[in-house]
Amino acid sequence: MTSENNKERSMPVLTLTNLAKRYNRKVWGVRKMDLEVEDKEFVVFLGPSGCGKTTCMRMIAGLEVTTRGSIILHGKDITDLPPRNRDISMVFQNYAIWPHMTVYENIAFALKLQKKSRSEIDRTVKEVAAMVKIDQLLSRIPGQMSGGQQQRVALARALAVKPKLFLMDEPLSNLDAKLRVVMRTELKAIHQRTGATSIFVTHDQSEAMSMADRIVIMKDGEIVQVGTPDDVYFRSADMFVAGFIGTPPTNFFPVEMKTAGEKVELSHPRFAILISGSDADRLKNNGQNSLILGVRPEEIKVVPEKDSLLSVEVMVVEPQGSFQIVAVEIEGEIVKIVVGSAGKIQPGERLHLSFVEERLHFFNAETTKRI
Amino acid sequence: MTNNLRRNAGRTMRMTTIYILVSGVAMIIIFPMFFLFSFSLMSDYETYSEWPKPLLPRTSVDYRMDHSGNGNFRLSIWNVSENDWMPFGPEELNRNPDEIKKLSRFLNNYGNTQFSEEEILTAMKLTDQDGFYEFALRKSLIHNYRRFFKLYSGAARSVLQSLYTAGMTIFISVSIGGMAGYAFARYVFKGKNILKLSVLFVRMFPPVAIAIPMVVILGKMGMYDKPVGLSLIYSINQISMNIWITASIFMGIPESLEEAAQVFGTSKTGAFFRVTMPLAVPGLAACAMYSFIYSWNEVINAVILTQFNPTFPVVVYKSLLGANAQVHLIAAGSIAQALPAIIFTLFIRKYILQMWGGVKV
Structure with a gap:
């Protein structure tokens, strides 16, 4: 019943x-x-x-x-x-x-x-x-x-x-x-x-x-x-x-993959990032070397210079009240970052950025499908 | 302060000029119509024996009866323009019943006044008493209209023919035009714009130029000299007009209103009759009005396509012809002809205003 x-x-x-x-x-x-x-x-x-x-x-x-x-x-x-x-x-x-x-x-x-x-x-x-x-x-x-x-x-x-x-x-x-x-x-x-x-x-x-x-x-x-x-x-x-999905939408970076033992290294003209764990296995299994790295705007962090992945100059700041959207230019592409409203950021300022590694998205460069 | 005054003065001047111009233009339109109406109420005597014409027709006529010697009587009428009594009717009147009957008819036909034979006899008695007798008679205002319909035989029947033709024209042209207009508004098909434009082409042929083919074709169809045939010819013209009016009306009614009706329980046809149709009533009323006015007023086609069953405008038109045309009677006929169109327009004015008067449906 x-x-x-x-x-x-x-x-x-x-x-x-x-x-x-x-x-x-x-x-x-x-x-x-x-x-x-x-x-x-x-x-x-x-x-x-x-x-x-x-x-x-x-x-x-x-x-x-x-x-x-x-x-x-x-x-x-x-x-x-x-x-x-x-x-x-x-x-x-x-x-x-x-x-x-x-x-x-x-x-x-x-x-x-x-x-x-x-x-x-x-x-x-x-x-x-x-x-x-x-x-x-x-x-x-x-x-x-x-x-x-x-x-x-x-x-x-x-x-x-x-x-x-x-x-x-x-x-x-x-x-x-x-x-x-x-x-x-x-x-x-x-x-x-x-x-x-x-x-x-x-x-x-x-x-x-x-x-x-x-x-x-x-x-x-x-x-x-x-x-x-x-x-x-x-x-x-x-x-x-x-x-x-998402405002602003995901930022995309074309990267080259290199295997480095257990880990894989993704290199972009401006930065290189080491991926480990299950993400690394997936990327290795995928087999392709050119891929697209997707990073959501709120998963790019402003960090002290010593921990940073790359440094950029701020182009535009769009205050939204509870947060601010910072636009920077990386290799000719506009990349948007969501930053808390504490601490006003000025255009022309230099920011040191890093990614939240466990929340990265990887896409096949040809089929655009998720890896 | 002075500035304000000056501005107000300027404004007043401007408005005054505009009003003078507007009323001038209105006069040009209204006065001929008014005179026509005024003529339609005048008696034969007023029309042909008084000059200049008064602005308004008289509502009563003054008569005077006195002796003309030999114990005979003489009737005079007060002529407004001469400001004097003028002889009216036969010079020598006696008590002969035939003559009295004639006089009574004369007063009716030429003075538009009712004066019975007994009243004439009474008047003669009073004249014998006092030497003269003056009396005023109320003028009949519908006399000319009655006379027109009596004189031009078939006028009354022709009104029915006209109404029948107009009704058929409205029915055919609004139903077909409305359906076609709906199709033009709602569906996309090849050659739509060309087709929509080409429906207007039928209007470009002058009726006189295609008179012979029209007569032959209608004759072969057995519709010559019949209201049905005439209304078919009128519908050809009117359908194109109605297509354009209804297409624009239906385009203004969102298709989603019909779709909503379908989702909420009606068929496609049901949606049309429950939702689109009520919203299109102003447009359909306008179509009906135009069709009626066109059919009611049309002369040329009617002259060509009718013989023994003319429409009313043909009768009015024929009354204008010939040397014995009587202006005041023709005026009555003309007003009788114009009146239904005016009444019809007033009747559906509400819907026309809804469509073009900025009143949103």
């Missing part, structure tokens, strides 16, 4: 198999998507614009015809069903709330079509309106409301149908920066309360990092990496992910 329950819980809510979309038999929107989404999971599709994340979501919603592959929701193949029969709901980027209906009518729209009783509709509308804090606005027309309020209406409308799957297509990107951070927190709280399985599309990596249970990073219509925020940050699958 219990084992069966466990088995059911571990069955994915949504399965995408070999999903692809091609426009006019020419342009690939999505090349290949294989993904399983667990119950109550909050999955974020992340990628630069044009990577196919929105296309993929629209295929799940049924707004886009699939070219190939299948979409299975709760064990039912929904690949060719019209959107209304899919048991999903969606929040659109431009809110897409109907301007000729009041807020109440907007939220009640789907429920009325489902032929729910009037009292049930009323109860549900009030419940979700309270959840997104628009219970004072129910009789208003969307045109009189601010962007944030409209987004809340869109959210309430999507929550009201109690869907099996909750889709959000860049719902925060039309809001101003401050409101976006507020809504981010509220969205997460709502998700924790309702437990609705959710897919969230965004191009903003900090949004993805802060909200996701799992992040699906996409590029050119394909999945590059699927993992928890920690996975994609600390174990980036390739240089694209390492360069996309």
